[in-house]
Amino acid sequence: MTASNELFPMPPAMHTDKGDIRHVGVELEMSDIDIDTLSALVADHVGGTVEKRSRYVHTVTGDTAGDWEVELDFAYLKNKTEAPADELAELAEDIVRFGAEQIVPLEIVSPPLPVDRLPEVNELIRKLREVGASGTGGGLSYAFGLHLNPEIPATDAATITRHLQAFLCLYEWLKKRARVDLTRRLTAYIAAYPADYVRLVVDPAYTPDIPDLIDDYLAFNPSRNRALDMLPLFAHLDEKRVRAKVPDKRVKGRPTFHYRLPNCEIDRPGWGIHESWTDWVMLERVAAKPEKLAALCGLYQRYLDEPFAVFNDSWTERVDRWLSENFPR
Structure with a gap:
């Protein structure tokens, strides 16, 4: 393995449920x-x-x-x-x-x-x-991003729901790790999911089938402008259902997650996609362990129920500790 390869941890699922090596668009x-x-x-x-x-x-x-x-x-x-x-x-x-x-x-x-x-x-x-x-930091108006499009490991509702739950629980941690540029944060391109949708999905009892998973998403997120845009995946799974709510022709169905959060910092010495890829793989590691994910969802629910939780930035520190205990690197 070369030094370059050592920067790229491999996800827990290297292959799809059909046995093919997974692909990633960049x-x-x-x-x-x-x-x-x-x-x-x-x-x-x-x-x-x-x-x-x-x-x-x-x-x-x-x-x-x-x-x-x-x-x-x-x-x-x-x-x-x-x-x-x-x-x-x-x-x-x-x-x-x-x-x-x-x-x-x-x-x-x-x-x-x-x-x-x-x-x-x-x-x-x-x-x-x-x-x-030049990338994101090259100019005040450069709201430039790196997008990763990891192929889904399987098309069943449980697998997709777990990845979505893992993202919602790790969102603040991912955002802090990504050091998202102010210009990008001020745009609508990488908006967070609505709070009511977050509460719905992070409930460990949330076990929708594919139609309900898509319908719930479209009810709260009829937009491409999310840090994790699920519309391409859902259009791949049920294009008619998605087009009925989001007729935007820019939405093209493909069997991938569309992760839009990171900056593109090409001009920063040493920067590469391995930084964001490493964080994404952590998300996949959490999603691959249903019992641990359910525990994290429960912790997040309790955090959201704390008085003044929306003004408390300690969730990222709690996630750091939890990941260190449950998913040591």
Whole structure:
């Protein structure tokens, strides 16, 4: 095992219930680099070829895992597939692009990578840092994130519910560990779940089937803007049910959790996705132990019932102690 691999703990479930190795998609948002340089660097990294679908959307082909996407994350420009008709139109588009680039990130979207290939993403990040790419801390308006899309280990309601319960119990701990940037906290992109939904789900007696799990989620969270966005997974499991409540075309069904909480700190020396991945694996370790998870849910319920609990920041310290006792690293 290389030193790089040692940074990446493996989850308790390395394979799906069908016996296939689990995959993880990675999304990195950044600025201070142009799309041609970025897509060329990705192509060099994976030994692939750049296909320019438009001025603002490039696809890198050639990776055995699938295609990588490199794009300016701005729908107006992403959807422009034709060159400007004349110089005036080109100037207008350039002005729009310049304005967008001040607040809208360029984004790399990996294909679903086998979990043991995650260390390769850190090597790509090192190369991005060397050419001057900036992440969350690169500007006051840079609310840029790292998104992890771990494939679910199984599709049954109990497995999914346990992961959701583990996230809700660990949310404050994860947020503290992630040192979420103020600009990102002020946006709606990574909003916390409503308190009433949290209380519903962390009840150890909460054992819904898939339809009820989805319906409860949609009743409280008809939005993509959650630190753990479950809409892609639920759209994969029951697209009709999700579309009835959330017609947003950006919601695309896939058998993954969509974890959106961490910053993308490409320009910070030594930073890599291993930091957030390690915390996610802790969540999976908790979810994989139903009895311990039920105990944590009970502790969280009692904490939420304490007088003035919402003004008390001690839950993260309690979680730290509980994890140290039950899941030593």
